[in-house]
Amino acid sequence: MDKTKAHLDTTNVLIIGCGIAGATAALRLAENPDCKILVITRDPDPHESNSQYAQGGIIGRGHDDNADLLVNDILAAGAGASSPKAARILAEEGPALLQEILVNKAGVKFDSEPDGEPEYGREAAHSRRRVLHVGDGTGRAIVEGLIATMKRCPNITILPNMTAVDLITFPHHSRDPLLTYGPLVCHGAFAFDRKARTVHRYLADMTILATGGIGRIYRNTSNPFGARGDGLAMAHRAGARIVNAEYVQFHPTTLVAPGADGFLISEAVRGEGGILLTPDGRAFMADYSPQWKDLAPRDVVARAIHHQMETHGYSYVLLDIATHMEADAIRERFPNIYATCLKAGIDITREPIPVVPAAHYFCGGVLVDEWGRTNIENLYAVGEISCTGLHGANRLASTSLLEGLVWGDRSARDITRKLKECSEDLHTAREEVPQWDESGLFEDADSALIQGDMQTIQNIMWHYVGLARNEERLSRAIRELRHLWNEIETFYRTTKLSDGLIGLRNAVEVALIIAQAALHNRHSRGCHYREDSAEAEGERLI
Structure with a gap:
């Protein structure tokens, strides 16, 4: 791979990643027929993203629900670190966007009651039933609808098999030394073509990072293969401000079974009555959270399981839904979980599921404002890579898909306004970007x-x-x-490369x-638990 093979493309907006946040941004931007949108994604299949694996659902507006109730639940789950402003934006804008973009535009059909009304589920730390779902494959249904809609837009180009390498920023990638005295500005990204093994320069007026969270950097994780925190690392190298990085949320329940380790057992299983048990059949969550028991916030449940495993030497605990839900209802509500467990030799309609906690969601990320803007000019971040302040120290269940939807839409609306103001100086400056050069390197990576x-x-x-x-x-x-x-x-x-x-x-x-x-951060808060903090002394991991 030498510099003569390098390739240059220009576009109005470059989106890196096409989960719910990136796809939503693309669809909103595409409403302007003059806007050219390029979406690059690492996997050969553009459907592959963290969003696709979201089982539980996405927050709607329950029958006895309102924005104030949702805001209160978000702030309570966030352990005092959630932004009230971000929570209010999500609670007020989310339900209408869900209807407009997911239902009306992307054609997602959420589960409904016999009378045709939406069927709302309940998950941990929610005070109301408000979670819309498509069985236990909500993320997949949403992504399929969004990608199909994107493919019908003539001004959206999706390029799979492209691994982002680094953001293109000035002054770092400019030949002009005088730009050192100016602000940090993003002009696109270098990306590695996995098939051709060449590096492409994608130059853009605006760039959106929608690459997901930290991926598989923990031994036990629910994150899909191929996720490595690429976007966060690129943003950090470019000079983006990263906040709340200590707040890594561990999902309490992932499957322990040969060939299926790390498979997520949705929190919705506990929302429908599932109970956590020790291997000898003792329910234990009331010892850690008398109020919420098995529906306590994720950090509480995960640490309770971890404490039981460490204290008693268990290699797993059990999650029992069979005792609390009819077999036919289990198969209908959780078809993917049922099928995956059955393939591993576990019939969840008859026996409990062996589970362990696993790294699941990154509550921190690239700091953004209410429009998804980072501290680097012309660079936006949306979805799990971003930190809007919504999740604080602990994410409330099923807020992640809605956050991607809301801030994907908001970033696109802000970009649409800014594109009208782009000057010729920006287009001239992009000619300063050098080509990628790997000449002189001959060794392949071992x-x-x-x-x-x-x-x-x-x-x-x-x-x-x-x-x-x-x-x-x-x-x-x-x-x-x-x-x-x-x-x-x-x-x-x-x-x-x-x-x-x-x-x-x-x-x-x-x-x-x-x-x-x-x-x-020496203080325990939410999913960041310091055994040596003042707050932890005398407490039982809650």
Whole structure:
């Protein structure tokens, strides 16, 4: 791969990622027929994204519900760290956008009652039934509808098999030394074509990061294969402000079974009456949260399970839905969970499900304002990569899809306004971007080294930066990750690009960001639990 093979494309808006946030932004932007939108995504299948794996559902507006009630639930779950402004935006704008974009435009058909009214589910820490769903495959149904709608838009181009490498920013990528004195400005991104093994320069008036969260940087995780925190690492290298990185939410219940480890068992299972039990059949959540019991916020439930496992030496706990729901109702409400568990030899209509906590959702991210704008000019971030302030220290269940929808729409509306103001100076400045140059590099990346280093990162994060943290563990994690970062950076700069190498470089950077934030924050809050904090003394991991 040499610089003569490099490729240049220009567009009005570059969107990196096409889950619900990126797809929503693209569809809203496409309403302007003069706007050219390019969407790049790493996987060969554009449907592949974190959004596709969302089982539980998306928040609507329940029968006895209102915006104030939802705001209160979000703020309570966020442990005092959620932005009231962001919560209010979501609660007031979300339900109408759900109807307009998902139902009317994308044709998503949510489950309904026999009389045709929407069927609302309830999940942990929600005071009302307000969660719309499509069985237990809500994310997949939403993504299918959005992608199909995008493909019908002539001004949207979707390019799969493209791994983003780095954001193009001035002054960093400019030949003009005088731009050093100006603001940070994003002009697009370099991306690696996984098939052709070439690097493309995609230059854009505006760029939207919609790459998802931190991916599979923990040993136990519900995140899909291929997710490595690429967007967060790119934004960090470019100078974007990252906040709340210590708040990594662990989902309490992922399946423990050969060939299916990490498969998410939706919180909706507990919402429909599922009870957590020790392997000998004892219910234990009332010991940790007398008020909410099994419907306590995720951080409470995850730590309770972890505490039971550590204290008693259990390798898993059990989630029993069979005792509390009819078999036919289970198969209808949770068809994917039923089928996956059955394939692993577990009939959830007859027996409990063995589960463990796993890293699930990143509550922090690239700091954005109410329009998705970052501190880098012309760069937006939406979805899990962003930190709108909505989730605070602990995400309320089923807010993530709605957040992607709301801020995908908001970023697009803001960009539409700004595109009218773009000057010729911006187009002239883009000619300063140099081509990607890998001349002189001949060694291919060793996949065994990549796999070994990735497993090391995952083990460090799980054992030292996991559900329960302290200064000694975090300090050791940072020492080991810094050493690994140096080794990987040398590896990256002396080796030809590959998707695996790009992901490894990003994974170690994201791991360091999280570990350093966790060490810096000495106070337990939400999903960041410090055993050595003043708040933790005398408490039982709740």
